[in-house]
Amino acid sequence: MSFSTTTGSTSTDTSSLRAYGWDDAWAADFAPYAAQGLLPGRVVRVDRGQCDLVTPEGLVRADTAFVTPHDPLRVICTGDWAAVDPEGAGDPRYVRACLPRRTAFARSTSSKRSEGQILAANVDHAIITVSLAVELDLGRIERFLALAWESGAQPLVVLSKADLVPDPVGLSYLVEDVETVAPGVQVLPVSSHTGEGLDVLRAVAGGGTSVLLGVSGAGKSTLANSLLGADVMDVQAARDVDGKGRHTTTTRNLLVLPGGGVLIDTPGLRGVGLWDAEAGVGQVFAEIEDLAAECRFHDCAHESEPGCAVTAAIADGSLPERRLDSYRKLLRENQRLVAKTDARVRAEILKDWKRKGAEGRAALDAKRGRVR
Incomplete structure (x- = not known):
């Protein structure tokens, strides 16, 4: 399988991008930009008009002024594949274009303008994280599932903190309750403390790009650390009274998993509004x-x-x-x-x-x- 891209009169080795999901189909989509001397890159983080991308040259920061349309659903976001200026093109470097998305996870904002907000792009698996430290909210799970199916990704419901339900029979009832609202979706109890379910979760996450979704305190950052094999994401304890936590993740970050696959961790979502779903x-x-x-x-x-x-x-x-x-x-x-x-x-x-x-x-x- 070839992963080189012809850039002008030279050939750029894009094999380093394979771990981030680069394939022949992306290379074909990028060909017109390669002919212009641009580099392919995947967005790992977006921050106030700039973004970090992993490219064949390594991690670079670029300005997003040329990819900031009026439609909020078309702005560049974590997970996008883009065409960026090569080294030496000037300071700052610019993202010149985004490749067409295969999938896109979007929700409505909490503003009165009824705008959509893009959360992650080119996602294969939407891992909906639900804490067992609090009473199950089946309606909220249904909302997350609707957005996940609409995005084009395959949903997976992870019941985190399963060690807090020591009774196997009680745990099986909780799994059954969630299965009744998640037809066609795997429901997986997981404990980062005991390791329960982590092997299955790693196998799923290793099959492409996954996004972690859930409310604050659901245990997403702890799950991310378990999948990454290191304490990369900050973790804060949830309040005992209602299981809610503070936002330990404040931006959407794209990280390569050691066993293969790519993970996008997102901030806890207070609102789960539908958007054309x-x-x-x-x-x-x-x-x-x-x-x-x-x-x-x-x-x-x-x-x-x-x-x-x-x-x-x-x-x-x-x-x-x-x-x-x-x-x-x-x-x-x-x-x-x-x-x-x-x-x-x-x-x-x-x-x-x-x-x-x-x-x-x-x-x-x-x-x-x-x-x-």
Whole structure:
């Protein structure tokens, strides 16, 4: 397998980038920039208009002024592959372009402007870290899973601090609870203290680029240190009262694992807002969408319609009502966000509101014996 890149009239040896995920497909995408004399590099950290990239010349810092579009989802981020000025091109060196992303993990920001925020790019595995030191929040896990599926990465739910649940039966029940909200996703109890589950996690992380996701105090930095085999990431204890921790990771960092693979550690996420994640929501609630396909009416709202397979499943106990409530909540949230930037969706929502209002008035008139 060849990993050299022709730069102008010379050939640049890119074999050092293999550990960071460089392959022939990336080399092909980079070819037009190689012809311009630029170097390939993977972004390992972004910080206030500059970024650190690993290149065939080693670790370099470059200015991102040429790759700062108005769309916040297109700004350069950790995990991107980019074209950067070679040594001697000037000071500062600049990132000239980003290669098309294979996957992108994005969420909505907490601002009132309803903007998306890109968290990591070109990720193969989204490792959703959930602490067993506190009560499980299944709704939050569903949110993370929706974003992970939407990104194009394969999710994995890691139940960290498994040593805090000494009862094997109790631990198995917790795993089963999470499995019910994570169809098609492996759920892995892990303890950095005892080593439980770490071999499996290393095997998964060794198969490409992985991103660690979770709230503050979930144990991401401790897991990162376990995978790296060294105390690279700072670790702080979570509060006993609620299991929450302070942000030990303040930036997104890309690190090479000793057994192969690349790890992106992210700061703890206080908010897990959806961003155009309808397909991801559908993947998380696949059993509901499968049932909906069996409803008598294709536009069934799963409320009181005759022949509704979803409400029938709730009635016979095969579908928990909490799942349907969560499904509706995430779909509504996602629709509201999309509507703020899509006039067509806004019009459809307004039309639906008017229809439901008319139906409500008709039902009230019929109850009171009025005829319009």
